[in-house]
Each structure stands twice: as structure tokens, then as C-alpha cells.
Amino acid sequence: MTEISTTDLERFIGWYSLGRDSNPLNPTKSLHFLRIKVPGGFITSEQFRHVADLAKTYDRSYAEISDRQDIQLHWIKSEDALQIFSVMDKLGFTTDMCGQSFSGARYGDARNIVCCPVSGIEKGEVLNGYPLMKKLTDLFIGNPDFMDMPRKFKFSISGCGSDCTRAEINDLALVAVRKEGEVGFTLLAGGSIGVSLPGPRLAKPLGVFVKPEEAFDVAVATTEIHRDYGNRESKAKARFKWLLDNWGFKKFLNVLEGKLGRTLESYDGPVFLKHSGHEGVQPQSQEGYYYVNIPLMGGRLSSDEMVSLANFADEYGNGELRLTATQNIIIPNVKEKETLLKRLEGTGFSLNGSKLQWTSMECASDFCGKTKSPHAKEIFREIVSHLEKQFDNELLDEMGFRIHVSGCPNNCCANLIADIGLAGKLVRKNGEKTQSYDILLGGGVGKNSSLGRIVEMKVPANRLKHKVEFLLRNYLKKRTQGESLREFCNRHTVEKLKSYLNSTGE
Amino acid sequence: MEKKFNLQKIGEKRYSLDARGLVCPYPQLLAMRALGNLSSGDVLEVVLDNPPSVRDIPPVLKEKGYEVSEAERVEKATWKIVIQIKK
Numbered sequence: 001m002t003e004i005s006t007t008d009l010e011r012f013i014g015w016y017s018l019g020r021d022s023n024p025l026n027p028t029k030s031l032h033f034l035r036i037k038v039p040g041g042f043i044t045s046e047q048f049r050h051v052a053d054l055a056k057t058y059d060r061s062y063a064e065i066s067d068r069q070d071i072q073l074h075w076i077k078s079e080d081a082l083q084i085f086s087v088m089d090k091l092g093f094t095t096d097m098c099g100q101s102f103s104g105a106r107y108g109d110a111r112n113i114v115c116c117p118v119s120g121i122e123k124g125e126v127l128n129g130y131p132l133m134k135k136l137t138d139l140f141i142g143n144p145d146f147m148d149m150p151r152k153f154k155f156s157i158s159g160c161g162s163d164c165t166r167a168e169i170n171d172l173a174l175v176a177v178r179k180e181g182e183v184g185f186t187l188l189a190g191g192s193i194g195v196s197l198p199g200p201r202l203a204k205p206l207g208v209f210v211k212p213e214e215a216f217d218v219a220v221a222t223t224e225i226h227r228d229y230g231n232r233e234s235k236a237k238a239r240f241k242w243l244l245d246n247w248g249f250k251k252f253l254n255v256l257e258g259k260l261g262r263t264l265e266s267y268d269g270p271v272f273l274k275h276s277g278h279e280g281v282q283p284q285s286q287e288g289y290y291y292v293n294i295p296l297m298g299g300r301l302s303s304d305e306m307v308s309l310a311n312f313a314d315e316y317g318n319g320e321l322r323l324t325a326t327q328n329i330i331i332p333n334v335k336e337k338e339t340l341l342k343r344l345e346g347t348g349f350s351l352n353g354s355k356l357q358w359t360s361m362e363c364a365s366d367f368c369g370k371t372k373s374p375h376a377k378e379i380f381r382e383i384v385s386h387l388e389k390q391f392d393n394e395l396l397d398e399m400g401f402r403i404h405v406s407g408c409p410n411n412c413c414a415n416l417i418a419d420i421g422l423a424g425k426l427v428r429k430n431g432e433k434t435q436s437y438d439i440l441l442g443g444g445v446g447k448n449s450s451l452g453r454i455v456e457m458k459v460p461a462n463r464l465k466h467k468v469e470f471l472l473r474n475y476l477k478k479r480t481q482g483e484s485l486r487e488f489c490n491r492h493t494v495e496k497l498k499s500y501l502n503s504t505g506e
Numbered sequence: 507m508e509k510k511f512n513l514q515k516i517g518e519k520r521y522s523l524d525a526r527g528l529v530c531p532y533p534q535l536l537a538m539r540a541l542g543n544l545s546s547g548d549v550l551e552v553v554l555d556n557p558p559s560v561r562d563i564p565p566v567l568k569e570k571g572y573e574v575s576e577a578e579r580v581e582k583a584t585w586k587i588v589i590q591i592k593k
Contacts, residue, residue, distance in 0.1 A: 002513040002521065004539050009532060010511075017529040020558040031562065032530065078531035078562065079538075097529055101557045103583035107527070 008082060015142045016085040018076055019098035021367045030074040030367050034059075034084060035096045039137040040115030040130055040157075041069030041323035045310035047091050048321055052306035054087060063306060065299035067166075067361055067413065068112045068154070069323040070096065074367055094141050096152075105231060105238035108149035110140035110223060114156040114165045117322040118291055121284040121332050122160040126176035126273070127183045129159030132215050139220065146223060150230035150238035151196070153223055156325075157185075161273035163446035165325055168202040169193050169414055171240040172222050174215055175271055185210045186267045189222070189252070190244040193416045193451070195409070200416050201241045202449050206249060209267035214260075221259040225252070272446050277326060279358040280351060281337055291322075291332040292340055294349050295357035297384070298377040299327030308347050316340040328358055354396035356384050356403060361414070365407020371424050372435040374461045376405040376413065379422065379437070386465035391472065399472065401485040402444070405437075416451045417443045419485045420468060427458050435461055441471070441497055442489035450490060455497045467501040474500035513540055519547055525554040526584065533559035534566060537589070541572065547593045553586050560585045 021030040036051060043051075051071055055063040058080055059073035066072055076084065088094065097109040116122065119130040136155065140146050146153075156165035159176040167173030167188050174185040187210060191203030210218050231237040244252055257263050281292050294309070301309075313321050313331045316339070322330040334340055341351060362376040374382070383403060387396060404418035408425065415421025421440035426433045436458040443452030459467065472485075479488050489497060513521040523540045525533040533554045540550055554560060560577045567574045567589055575588040 002515065002543055004511060004513060004536070004543050006511045006536065006539065009535055009539070013528065013532055018531045020530060020562075078534045078566070081531040081535065102555060103557065107529070 012085045015094045017097045032076040034073045034076045036071040036093050037112045040133045041117050043321050045313045045319045048310040052303040056303040061303040063301050065323050065327045070112050105150040105235045108151040111154045114325050116158045116160045117324045118278050123285045126161045127159045129157035133157050149227045162276040163272050168445040179209050190241045192241045193414050196239045197236045198245045205271050208264040290334045290337045291330050293330045296328050298362050354393040360403040362405040363412040371407035376407040380405045383465045417445050421452045444486045470504050471500050473504040520549045522551045530558045548591050550589045555584050
């Protein structure tokens with residue numbers, strides 16, 4: 001046997017990995033990405049500046065915030081990996097174990113836990129979910145007991161009582177509630193809107209109340225159930241939703257309670273107490289302080305912009321930044337909000353657009369190589385720009401809808417849970433593959449959650465903004481009192497909705 | 507852990523490296539590390555089960571001047587890449 005020196009590699013195995021961009025269509029020529037796990041989206045200004053530096057050195061000065069509060073860098077070369085991992089180690093970061101694509105049902109890890117980005121500072125917060133998120137993250141990272149699950153496992157923790165973490169698309173969601181004067185969590189389980197079997201599912205409320213001190217054990221026990229009982233025969237059947245679909249929720253709760261050694265209290269109250277994505281500038285529970293949520297339209301930042309934001313966090317906040325699950329960034333603990341807003345405007349960060357700029361999401365389809373131009377983020381910018389010219393921002397905000405754009409059928413940006421979902425696909429036209437989009441309507445999470453329906457297929461990209469405009473004009477003319485866009489869409493047949501996409505009837 | 511990453515001699519000037527269970531970029535980094543320990547004319551077989559690495563390793567090593575076979579599927583979810591250090 002010949003020994004090869006691997007100590008420097010071994011210390012990173014299980015803590016760091018690279019993901020894979022590209023296939024022949026990828027126009028960016030990026031082969032690998034790095035998904036920096038930022039637990040709960042909490043990051044210091046110093047860490048943010050160091051990530052900006054990594055982006056400058058390895059990623060053409062470019063970074064993007066993901067919908068699980070991670071930061072992704074592209075154009076990463078394998079031969080630079082150890083150097084990058086060393087820097088991340090010093091910063092205290094790790095990565096998800098993405099880049100797997102193993103054929104079998106193996107090597108699944110616990111992904112970055114999505115946590116309310118204003119934990120500890122939101123007015124009227126039910127309970128601060130940050131400590132639980134941190135404790136679970138510390139348990140799972142690099143832990144060999146949880147590095148070989150049938151598939152990945154996704155958690156969310158919302159302490160503010162709203163659906164800001166998109167609880168319903170997680171394998172296990174903990175949402176803070178009140179029961180008879182006591183605070184705790186209620187659970188939702190089995191969410192995943194990807195294509196693996198049994199198909200897209202929204203997480204279901206389990207009707208239980210978990211005291212804060214019990215929540216860690218409940219979360220770990222649930223992960224162990226996924227690990228020990230999840231399907232190992234077929235990768236398509238290896239997500240937690242398949243197990244729950246087969247067992248039923250009653251059996252799952254019995255097994256969970258068996259592991260915990262106690263019966264969980266019941267809960268039949270509301271899951272979400274309010275609707276909020278924490279957009280804009282909001283007063284904190286700490287008197288005189290505000291948090292400033294900056295919309296990033298696709299979560300993309302240059303290195304210089306990252307440094308500017310880090311500096312603003314130091315100058316106007318307390319040096320903290322928080323990444324949100326809708327790819328935006330928050331500077332908390334701000335006193336001089338008006339001055340900060342002026343400085344942000346001067347740096348190209350405007351908070352004067354419609355709420356769409358905060359709430360909508362698009363995938364990085366230009367990197368994964370499964371799509372052609374116009375890519376998801378281009379389409380989104382075009383649509384928002386068009387809508388903001390056609391309607392007042394106040395009216396768009398009042399309509400309160402979300403647009404999610406995914407470049408391909410992988411659905412990475414969860415088109416199924418948006419009021420207006422755009423799902424890209426390549427179609428052959430005149431012998432060439434061109435990018436088109438299916439339009440899905442009526443999806444959403446939170447109160448009255450639902451999966452969107454496909455209303456029109458293979459729409460050329462340049463027609464999308466007009467169709468969305470026509471739909472909104474029909475909605476404004478024909479909605480009932482207090483009816484949301486989601487409710488309006490779900491009240492009509494697919495055929496009727498298709499007619500609304502194609503004409504205002506004038 | 508160290509045992510697993512040693513090169514097994516499997517024949518005259520022929521070695522095997524087991525990189526199964528490793529995610530990107532480790533199979534490639536280990537393969538490079540292993541090749542650095544071998545001599546001209548030696549052959550290295552890398553056994554791995556991570557599909558992105560299966561796609562990445564051949565072009566990267568070809569660019570570095572090695573003779574590389576296309577990945578051969580040896581089991582349902584396992585591949586072998588054969589690399590020779592040119593004489």
C-alpha cells in the first residue's frame with residue numbers, strides 16, 4: 001500500500017463541499033458553486049466583508065443570496081477548494097453537502113435551517129427561534145450520524161408567528177404559537193415542492209403543541225425517523241414526504257412519541273398569527289430601533305456592494321446583517337433610519353419600489369445550464385419594471401401578490417407556491433431550442449395555502465409581462481370585496497384564467 | 507480515515523484509489539494527490555460514486571496531460587476512471 005498525504009483534505013470532509021453548475025447550455029461557463037451555510041441568515045459585517053473578498057478573488061466579484069439564507073459563489077475551481085475551505089473555517093462557516101447527485105438514496109444531510117430573519121427584534125414576536133436554530137445547526141454540522149440520510153432534510157423555524165420562513169415547503173417546520181397563555185411551537189411536516197415522489201406537497205399541520213424546551217428533542221427525533229425509516233431503495237422515494245405519505249401522520253406521531261417517551265400535547269389553534277415578510281423599514285421591539293430590509297431583486301450582489309452594506313451595518317446598526325428567505329438582506333438595530341435610507345439610495349439600493357421587489361424570487365437558471373436566455377432573473381426584472389410602469393406601487397402593494405420564476409421544471413424557485421408562478425421549459429421552434437415559460441396561478445403558503453395550477457403553457461418569454469398585466473387588470477375589475485389574487489385565481493376555472501391572461505375584455 | 511485513502515497496488519505499475527462516498531471536490535483532489543505520488547507509466551484506477559466528479563475528472567486531468575479513459579460504470583452506482591501518467 002502507498003500512503004498519500006490527506007490530513008489537510010480530511011479535516012474538511014463532511015464540513016465542506018462544492019455544488020455543480022452547468023451542462024452544455026450554461027452560458028456563464030461556471031462549473032462549480034460554493035453554498036456558504038449562514039445559519040438562520042445571521043452574519044456579522046466582518047464575515048460579510050470576508051465573503052465579499054472570497055467573491056472578488058474566486059467568483060468574479062459576484063455573490064447571491066439563496067432562498068435558504070445561504071450565500072452562493074460561482075466559478076469556483078476544484079483546485080482552489082482547499083484554500084477557500086480554509087478561509088471559511090477561520091470565518092466559522094461550512095457548506096451544505098450539495099454537489100452530491102448520488103444515484104442512490106444516500107448521503108442526505110440537514111440543509112441550512114431557515115429561521116425568521118428578525119428573530120429577537122420583531123415587535124410582538126411569540127418566541128425567539130434563534131437559539132433553537134443554532135443548537136440544531138451545531139448538532140448537525142459535520143455530524144456523521146446525520147450525513148448519510150436517504151435524502152436531504154429541510155427545517156424552518158418561525159418565532160414571529162408569520163409565514164416568513166415558508167414553513168410549508170419544509171420537511172419539518174416549527175411555528176411559534178400561543179396556547180392558553182403559554183408559548184411554544186406547533187409543527188408542520190412533509191413539505192417539499194420538488195418532483196420527487198409522491199410529487200409536490202405542502203407540509204401539514206400536525207395539531208401538536210411543543211414546549212420550547214422540548215423542541216430540540218422533537219426536531220432531532222424527527223430527523224432520526226427520516227434517517228432510520230426513509231426509503232433506501234429508490235432515490236425518487238427517499239424524501240421525508242414519501243415516508244409520511246405511506247405511514248400517514250397518525251403513525252408518524254405515534255413513532256415520534258415513542259422515541260420521545262411521551263405524548264405531545266394537542267393544539268387546534270391557528271398555525272399562523274399574521275402575514276408578514278418583514279419588508280421595508282419596521283420598528284423593532286427595542287424602543288427607538290428599526291430594521292431596514294433591503295430588496296435585492298434576485299439576491300445578487302457585487303463584492304463592492306457587499307462591502308458597502310457591511311460598512312452601513314457598522315455605521316448605522318450594530319454590525320449585524322440578516323439574510324432573508326426571499327433573497328434580501330436586513331440591517332437591524334438602526335436608529336438613524338432616514339440617514340441610512342439616503343445612504344442606501346446613494347449606493348444604488350432603493351426601498352421605493354413595489355413590494356414585489358422584496359417578495360418575489362427567481363432561480364439562478366443562467367448558472368445551472370438547463371435553460372437559455374432570457375433567464376429567470378432577467379424575466380423577473382422585465383416583468384417588475386413593466387408592472388411598476390403600468391400600475392402605481394401602492395396598488396401593486398395592495399394587490400399583495402408574489403411572482404416566482406424558475407428557469408426549468410426542477411422548480412428550484414417554488415413556482416407552485418406563488419400567486420403567479422413561471423416555470424421555464426425549452427421548446428423547439430424553427431429547429432432551434434428556445435426558452436418559454438408555463439404560467440401557474442393561485443399558489444401560496446400561509447393562510448389558505450394552495451399549490452398553483454398550470455393555466456397556459458409554453459408562453460414565449462417576451463409575452464409574459466403583458467399576460468401578467470392583463471391578468472391583474474381583470475383581477476382589479478372582477479374581484480369581490482377583500483378577495484386576494486390567490487383567491488380570485490382559485491375561484492375561476494383554468495379556461496377562464498387563460499382568457500384573463502390574454503385579454504382585458506376591452 | 508487514512509487507511510481508506512491509501513493507494514492499493516493491484517498490479518505491476520497499477521494502483522487503485524477508493525473515492526466512494528465522497529462529494530465534490532474530494533474525488534478530484536484525492537486523484538490529483540494520488541497521481542502526485544506515482545511515476546511515469548503508472549496507471550491509477552479511481553473508483554467513485556459521485557456523478558458530478560465522474561463528469562469533471564476526465565476533462566480536468568486530460569488538460570493536465572494525463573491519459574484518461576472515459577468513466578466506466580462497474581456497478582449500478584459506481585464508476586471507474588483509469589488514468590495513466592504518460593511515459
